[in-house]
Amino acid sequence: MSRTLIIGASGQIGKKLTRNMLNDGQKVAALVRDKNKLSEFDDAxxxxxxxxxxxxxxxAFEDCTQVVFVAGSGGNTGADKTILIDLWAACRAADYAKNNDIKHxxxxxxxxxxxxxxxPEEMQPYxxxxxxxxxxxxxxxxxxxIVRPGTLTDDEPSEQITTERPSNKDDAKITRADVAKALLYIVKNPAxxxxxxELFNGNKSIAQALK
Structure with missing residues (x-):
């Protein structure tokens, strides 16, 4: 079975994706800065x-066939961390993936x-x-x-999404849990x-929206 590397596995979406993949029987390599942040997981x-x-x-890329980069600097950090994580680490991850013949x-x-x-001006550096x-x-x-979610929320997942951007900006949002479920689908069903x-709350099943 192929193994998927999740970069940022202890983040809000990353942890949900890790759990989803393990529950589905997938092999996961979870890249984290502190392994204690995944202490609740016990899976072979x-x-x-x-x-x-x-x-x-x-x-971290050794013996992996797919990579999910879901790391982020977080909303409480400055532009320096945004550059180092959201830009530089993501670019290096792509370089490492190329070096290691990652398939997706x-x-x-x-x-x-x-x-x-x-x-918005305050969001432009990010x-x-x-x-x-x-x-x-x-x-x-x-x-x-490349997955571009709308504004992220912590609401309960609906498993109903759309890839069409809503005309009303206030509706351009999606739950973190639904993003994680969509990522699992993409891992299992690469295009x-x-x-x-883009991903937003919608009225289609994940499979219908992403097929």
Missing amino acids: NLSIIEADLTKDFEH FIMVSSIGADAPSSG LVAKHMADEHLVQRGLKYT DSNLVT
């Missing part, structure tokens, strides 16, 4: 790899990463970082899926060609 299919994303983490790279980006200058990381992945020549897609 899980390998926990400790590494600092600001340093060399290429060893899934990048969790953000709504607005396609046009950072159109976003959106620029996401935009540049996405562009670097595209240029590496890997098979990729035949490269894909960039």
Whole structure:
């Protein structure tokens, strides 16, 4: 069975994805800075790899066929961490994936990463970082899926989504749990060609929206 590397497995979406994948019987390599953040997991299919994303983490790619980059600097950090994690670590992850013949790279980006200058001024440094990381992945020549969720919420998952951006900005949101469920679907059902897609709460099943 193939093994998927989850970069940022202890984050809010990353931990949900890790749990979803293990419950589905998938083999997971979870890259985290502190393994204690995954102490609740006890599964033979899980390998926990400790590494600092600001340093060399290429060893984590060994024996993996897919990668999900779901790491982020978080909303409470400054522009320095945004550059180091959301941009530089993401770019290096794409480089490491190329070096290690990764078959599919899934990048969790953000709504607005396609046009950072159109976003709110306070969000533009973050959106620029996401935009540049996405562009670097595209240029590496890997098979990729770039996922750009809307505004993230902690509501209960509905498992009903859409890839069409709502006309009302207030509706351009999605639960973190539904993003994690969509990522599991993408891991198990990679598209035949490269894909960039947005995700929002909607009225279609995940399979219908992403098929």
